[in-house]
Amino acid sequence: MQKELLVGAVALCLIAVAWFGGIFSGEEDGPELEPFPEFSTVADDGVTYSNSDFAGAPYIVLFSAEWCDTPCHTSMHAINSTLNGPQVIVLSTDPAEDPQGITLSDWHDRANSHDDEDDDLGQTLDFPFAKGVEQAEEIKISSRPSIVFVNSDGGIVDLHKGILSDSAEIISYWESAGGSI
Secondary structure, eight states: OOOHHHHHHHHHHHHHHHHHHHHTTTTTSSSSSOOOOOOOOETTSOOOEEEEEEEOOOOOEEOOTOOHHHHHHHHHHHHHHHTTTTEEEEEEESSSSSGOOOOOHHHHHHHHHTTTTTTTTOOOOOOOOOOOOHHHTTTTTTTSSEEEEEESSBEEEEESSSOOOHEEEEEHHHHHHHHOO
16 A cells, blocks of 8 residues: 555656646757848958858948938947957948948948047057848848847847947846857
């Protein structure tokens, strides 16, 4: 009789563990993230970049436009100096080939020189500048800058609209995408 009670108790425990395990283990990986749209674009350095160039590591897509100066350039430099050279691609949301006569190369040069006065850093932005109109439309980018933090699986973790210059906020976004300092 004790043996039957023991077997029954063990069976009941196993059922309880299986039931609770089934209820509480379904969301271990978290919600499925929207993937960053597929892209293949020629940047100002003449290289064609696509999602596969960034696969396997977190990265940042900074949506801007050739004519977006201070808010966009400030965000670019803040991200670059805070994260010490993360994987970044800057994509233009302007469909014109050279809006206001500004080429991709001119745009990159203007962004680089943004911090070259007075006591500024004079840092170089070592990331590509390219067109990304379709990708901006697909994820409904409507303001410049808009900064997208993408994890190593290509999922969009965060989207920040407007200027981003606070180091703590940049680090928080970057770490949420799986990046490290």
